[in-house]
Amino acid sequence: MSSSTSMLTATQKYAAGALFAMALNQAQIHQTLPLGFPSTADDGDPSEERLSSSSSDSVSENPQLWVHESSGLLLPIFKFLEIDSRAWGGLEETAAMSPAKHHVGAFLRILVEESGDMSLEATDKETALINGVDTLSSSMEKSPAEYDSRKEKQREYEHACREKFPTPDTIPELKSVEENITDTSQQENTGNTSIAEQDRRKSLSESDGKPMEEATMLSYPRKVTVLYELLSACLANIPDDNKKSTKRRKGYDARHRVALRLLATWFDIKWIKMEAIETMVACSAMALLKEEESKEEGRSPKSSWDKWKRGGIIGAAAVTGGTLMAITGGLAAPAIAAGFSALAPTLGTIIPVIGAHGLAAVASAAGSAAGSVAVAASFGAAGAGLTGTKVARRIGDVDEFEFKTIGENHNQGRLAVEISISGFVFEEEDFVRPWEGQHDNLERYAVQWESKNLIAVSTAIQDWLTSKIAVEMMKRGAMMTVLHTLMTALAWPTALLSLTDFIDSQWTIAIDRSDKAGKLLAEVLLKGLQGHRPVTLVGFSLGARVIFRCLQILAESEASAGLVERVVLLGAPIAIENMNWEATRKVVAGRYVNAYSTNDWMLGIVFRANLLTKGLAGIQPVDVPGIENVDVTEIIEGHSSYLWGTQQILEQLELDTYYPVYNRKVVKS
Amino acid sequence: MESLSGAPPEFDYLFKLLMIGDSGVGKSSLLLSFTSDAFEELSPTIGVDFKVKHVTVGGKKLKLAIWDTAGQERFRTLTSSYYRGAQGVIMGLVVSAFYDVTRRDTFTNLSDIWAKEIDLYSTNQDCIKMLVGNKVDKESERVVSKKEGIDFAREYGCLFIECSAKTRVNVEQCFEELVLKILETPSLLAEGSAGVKKNIFRQKPPESDASTSSCC
Numbered sequence A: 001m002s003s004s005t006s007m008l009t010a011t012q013k014y015a016a017g018a019l020f021a022m023a024l025n026q027a028q029i030h031q032t033l034p035l036g037f038p039s040t041a042d043d044g045d046p047s048e049e050r051l052s053s054s055s056s057d058s059v060s061e062n063p064q065l066w067v068h069e070s071s072g073l074l075l076p077i078f079k080f081l082e083i084d085s086r087a088w089g090g091l092e093e094t095a096a097m098s099p100a101k102h103h104v105g106a107f108l109r110i111l112v113e114e115s116g117d118m119s120l121e122a123t124d125k126e127t128a129l130i131n132g133v134d135t136l137s138s139s140m141e142k143s144p145a146e147y148d149s150r151k152e153k154q155r156e157y158e159h160a161c162r163e164k165f166p167t168p169d170t171i172p173e174l175k176s177v178e179e180n181i182t183d184t185s186q187q188e189n190t191g192n193t194s195i196a197e198q199d200r201r202k203s204l205s206e207s208d209g210k211p212m213e214e215a216t217m218l219s220y221p222r223k224v225t226v227l228y229e230l231l232s233a234c235l236a237n238i239p240d241d242n243k244k245s246t247k248r249r250k251g252y253d254a255r256h257r258v259a260l261r262l263l264a265t266w267f268d269i270k271w272i273k274m275e276a277i278e279t280m281v282a283c284s285a286m287a288l289l290k291e292e293e294s295k296e297e298g299r300s301p302k303s304s305w306d307k308w309k310r311g312g313i314i315g316a317a318a319v320t321g322g323t324l325m326a327i328t329g330g331l332a333a334p335a336i337a338a339g340f341s342a343l344a345p346t347l348g349t350i351i352p353v354i355g356a357h358g359l360a361a362v363a364s365a366a367g368s369a370a371g372s373v374a375v376a377a378s379f380g381a382a383g384a385g386l387t388g389t390k391v392a393r394r395i396g397d398v399d400e401f402e403f404k405t406i407g408e409n410h411n412q413g414r415l416a417v418e419i420s421i422s423g424f425v426f427e428e429e430d431f432v433r434p435w436e437g438q439h440d441n442l443e444r445y446a447v448q449w450e451s452k453n454l455i456a457v458s459t460a461i462q463d464w465l466t467s468k469i470a471v472e473m474m475k476r477g478a479m480m481t482v483l484h485t486l487m488t489a490l491a492w493p494t495a496l497l498s499l500t501d502f503i504d505s506q507w508t509i510a511i512d513r514s515d516k517a518g519k520l521l522a523e524v525l526l527k528g529l530q531g532h533r534p535v536t537l538v539g540f541s542l543g544a545r546v547i548f549r550c551l552q553i554l555a556e557s558e559a560s561a562g563l564v565e566r567v568v569l570l571g572a573p574i575a576i577e578n579m580n581w582e583a584t585r586k587v588v589a590g591r592y593v594n595a596y597s598t599n600d601w602m603l604g605i606v607f608r609a610n611l612l613t614k615g616l617a618g619i620q621p622v623d624v625p626g627i628e629n630v631d632v633t634e635i636i637e638g639h640s641s642y643l644w645g646t647q648q649i650l651e652q653l654e655l656d657t658y659y660p661v662y663n664r665k666v667v668k669s
Numbered sequence B: 001m002e003s004l005s006g007a008p009p010e011f012d013y014l015f016k017l018l019m020i021g022d023s024g025v026g027k028s029s030l031l032l033s034f035t036s037d038a039f040e041e042l043s044p045t046i047g048v049d050f051k052v053k054h055v056t057v058g059g060k061k062l063k064l065a066i067w068d069t070a071g072q073e074r075f076r077t078l079t080s081s082y083y084r085g086a087q088g089v090i091m092g093l094v095v096s097a098f099y100d101v102t103r104r105d106t107f108t109n110l111s112d113i114w115a116k117e118i119d120l121y122s123t124n125q126d127c128i129k130m131l132v133g134n135k136v137d138k139e140s141e142r143v144v145s146k147k148e149g150i151d152f153a154r155e156y157g158c159l160f161i162e163c164s165a166k167t168r169v170n171v172e173q174c175f176e177e178l179v180l181k182i183l184e185t186p187s188l189l190a191e192g193s194a195g196v197k198k199n200i201f202r203q204k205p206p207e208s209d210a211s212t213s214s215c216c
Helices: A010-032 A038-052 A075-080 A085-096 A100-116 A120-140 A144-164 A172-189 A195-204 A213-217 A220-235 A254-267 A271-297 A302-309 A313-317 A320-329 A336-343 A347-365 A369-387 A389-394 A451-466 A468-475 A478-488 A494-499 A501-527 A542-556 A581-586 A601-610 A639-653 B027-036 B073-084 B104-121 B136-141 B146-156 B171-183 B186-192 B206-212
Strands: A401-406 A417-421 A443-449 A535-540 A564-570 A592-596 A628-631 B013-020 B048-057 B060-069 B093-100 B128-134 B159-162
Touching: A010 A075, A010 A085, A010 A100, A010 A220, A010 A254, A010 A581, A075 A085, A075 A220, A085 B048, A085 B060, A100 A213, A100 B073, A120 A220, A120 A271, A144 A639, A220 A254, A220 A271, A254 A271, A254 A564, A401 A501, A417 A542, A443 A451, A443 A501, A443 A542, A451 A501, A451 A601, A451 A639, A501 A542, A501 A601, A535 A542, A535 A639, A542 A564, A542 A581, A564 A639, A592 A639, B013 B027, B013 B073, B013 B104, B013 B171, B027 B048, B027 B060, B027 B128, B027 B171, B048 B073, B048 B171, B060 B073, B060 B171, B073 B104, B104 B146, B128 B146, B128 B171, B146 B159, B159 B171, B171 B186
Parallel strands: A417 A443, A417 A535, A535 A564, A564 A592, A592 A628, B013 B060, B013 B093, B093 B128, B128 B159
Antiparallel strands: A401 A443, B048 B060
């Protein structure tokens, strides 16, 4: 790729590389020292600088840094951007220098100042790119009608659940009132400010995570172009002649995605635009891969591709919709990683052109039946990878572990995956339904695992809850104090002790299975069955435990830091002490949320075997730097509420914003 | 992590030095000459370069982190943040300003641009400034007299030395003199002490307990 084919000048690429490097380093700092952390609010700038002031050591002496060459995260990007290798050292060091914001501002200004002189060709490409991104992102946004219908579905599910499994801790008469409130509030909710948004506003005034002042001087097309080129660099698999960085893995590293997310925030670019760019690159990549293949086969389809490739690419793009379909449709299940490595040299040249008209066409075509076939193949890697994982169950002592697809984003060229895991289920559909109402642009999967054991333990718990003695206790309002008792003195009411024997044995099995399932999940991820794409893990109850166990395993294995992008644990039956939460934090590149309900006494009771003196993540905050603790007590009235409350919680968490939420309560609205 | 980087610091002080000045005056050449004992005709620096050099001066082991900025106009905006970057982070901010004795305008730019920049962006009151006249090997092409250099240095309160990156005349002395001056300045010395050095990934943020104080 010669510099003439890029839309950016050498200096702009230098600045883009620098900005990316700084975002990468900041993202790592934010793992344990997140934005908007209380301290920075109090003493403002100086403290922030002091804390994040990187060591006096230079980067080269600190191999733990993401910007260190051994991580293999930065140098390939510089190489792709054709930044002179003499400048790499300075950039690495600059990235690690704090506070970042002054440097960010300076490098942004370079992008601005260089904007004046662009070749006509580059301008054309840029316009084409922007059009593609805008069209695609608007097609990716969910319409309000769609949103409402999902809401409606979710409410139906909630009602069904409530009918089947009354939560005895709400008195029936009150419940109907409460539901009314919930209903009206949900309608209002669409216009509500989420807590993430509130936090964002708060942190705007106090941290370097805000959009940079200089970013307003930078044109929108230029920002998109920079993000686009950086993403291309992240995905391209450039042969690495540097022996030191052997860790370079295939595909899309979660840490890269987090850095891009921060960069988009500095640029004040909506994340959905970035998602559109991702999709665009993905689809184009597949098209190119197919091109390579047909070349190798030496068949005649070449001619149409020649047309495509010549100066007349734009003209050919008019038929892109059809062509792209023909090309990708025949593809079985190509590995994404392989695709990207094949196109490293041409990536920059062809994509914006396809983006102009082609992707818009593909995007709209994808809605139709034919369309879904068209793009189907593009990310078949994951389709075959995750849903075909039944094989994996032979590995462990797990009877059942299976990925189910949810949402409409499959085979749409999404570059990020979400895996959702239920852990408190009464029937098979409870593995899937709690997650169905979500609307994000991830390729989503739910895990169905150990349904026999999970249903058994959930039912046992529910039966006990509705048993006479429990109801009796509830009526006396004892349960609310029970939890408190459990946590403080361990003075067990005898009624509880005698009654929970059966639950205990079920629960012990379930805990054991969830730990094994966690190991299995870790193996799946390490194998790259998710298509080497960043993964967001969300789970409640024992599902959260599966995720946590998975993170523990990842933390023990080599080079696993770039797999998981975000994690949300809800009502997690995990002790706080001696569980090495810090280690699990390191394998999560982005946000790591622990949602807890202080009156989830049921979780407290069943968990007691594991000693509440060590703490319990599902009912109290986890005091580990970088873990976002969110109080969801208002939504979760009993452990089974997670079945239908999870979606609302996730909405309020706004996982797509970079900003963390701290010590906030999720309220009904 | 402790085991990897927790070894006792192999130096007594760490100083951060910044190199500024017009394009082509030989900043990078001087740095290369100092750190690698080599001389090459270098192409213009891109953005900013960074080098580390360990030296022993006045019986103290020193680690010098030297930032070499591009003199080219298009990178000019970058430089400002590197003065600033030193604030509170780096222990002794020292600036060596260059002019090229073969090019008159690099001398005039000193007062027009660089001296002003230092005043504007430097966050360290006591930082030591040093004026270095490079390329004395081309004595015949001299356009700025030694006296002019001395006068300028006197007016702006900086050190002054003439050297040649090519012949390595005065290269060592240039950095040594600068460092000696820093060592004589208590405020800079305190900041550069190895004990102050810290690593964000090693230390736990002291206010981490704040996250427990949730409302419930």
